[in-house]
Amino acid sequence: MTGHPTVSVVIPTYNKAKTLADCVRAVYRQTCQPVEVIVVDDASTDGSREIAAGLPCRLICLPTNQGVSAARNAGAAAAIGEVLFFVDSDIALAPDAIGNALRVLREHPGCAVVQGIYDAEPLAADGPVEIYKTLFEHYWRRQRDGVADATLFALTAIRRQAFDDVGGFDERLRDAEDIEFGTRLPARYEIRMSADVVGRHDDVDRLRPFLAEHVRRAVSYGALLAGVLAADDRRRVHRADGHRPDTARPASGVDVGAVAAMLCCAATAVTLPLAAVAGWLLAVPAATFTAFTLVDGALFRFVRRRKGNRFLVYFVAMHFLMHTTQLAGMTVGFAAGLVRSTRRRPARSATAPETGR
Structure with missing residues (x-):
């Protein structure tokens, strides 16, 4: 150009x-x-x-x-x-x-x-x-x-x-x-x-519309991810069957940090009721929440520099809520996407070459 x-x-x-x-x-x-x-x-x-x-x-x-x-x-x-x-x-x-x-x-x-x-x-x-x-x-x-x-x-x-x-x-x-x-x-x-x-x-500037938009997009992204993975699997089958490989882009890489943060948030939410059984069990959600703050530590330090400690407390709470709802939405979307992909999956060719053991 x-x-x-x-x-x-x-x-x-x-x-x-x-x-x-x-x-x-x-x-x-x-x-x-x-x-x-x-x-x-x-x-x-x-x-x-x-x-x-x-x-x-x-x-x-x-x-x-x-x-x-x-x-x-x-x-x-x-x-x-x-x-x-x-x-x-x-x-x-x-x-x-x-x-x-x-x-x-x-x-x-x-x-x-x-x-x-x-x-x-x-x-x-x-x-x-x-x-x-x-x-x-x-x-x-x-x-x-x-x-x-x-x-x-x-x-x-x-x-x-x-x-x-x-x-x-x-x-x-x-x-x-x-x-x-x-x-x-x-x-x-x-x-x-x-x-x-x-x-x-x-x-978006209000909590309810923010959550609704966020969950809707997470469901859509989860379904899309399932479809992309299924398409990659079909391409692998085609290559094994001797078909010429296409030029499609492979599935995007996983954001390990985001996944870790989501899992920490989910674990915190799930294990928090343990404190009702025995007070010392509060250590479990406390540990997973601490892990969450460490995973996103660089982000939180950035926010503190920009907005101060008071806003940081609010930001951490919103970020926890965001990750928790995101994981829930993506899980629902991914499961639905897998079901749709399975229904559309073609049978593998009977003439596919055998692989050695």
């Missing part, structure tokens, strides 16, 4: 009247200007469509609410740029975000996807739930700066050729659609996370 390729910014939106104008204006303040800005309204009911109509952007209106996958696909189908930059309508990009994404693509010719990180400060600080989620998302993404093994599309640039090779987002999915997209991205394309591509995010 020589020079600056043309960039189409695609902004899917559904009921984001609060932040849509800030999102679009931030795009027009970029140091590297896109060739077009496309807002795809997914049948909003809060005036988002009218706000977009008053902004200097191209507006595509979907007749019914179809989900973010359909909205992104509609925007991509209409776009003319050599690079598609997807940004959610509750994010305001830093002025150099697009320019930095293009620089990463230029410096790494094999890279097709550059995904950004959230700023440590939210777009609108609406309470402690939002501050917790924003700090965690910022830290989590920043720690993954460099080559990545999964795709996230809240603020992400992708070469048009790579997007077309995948075939767009699965419009049946309303959650984990961006991660599923990455499982179909050919392995020859590199994915990168860049801490230089930054946006301020307006996140």
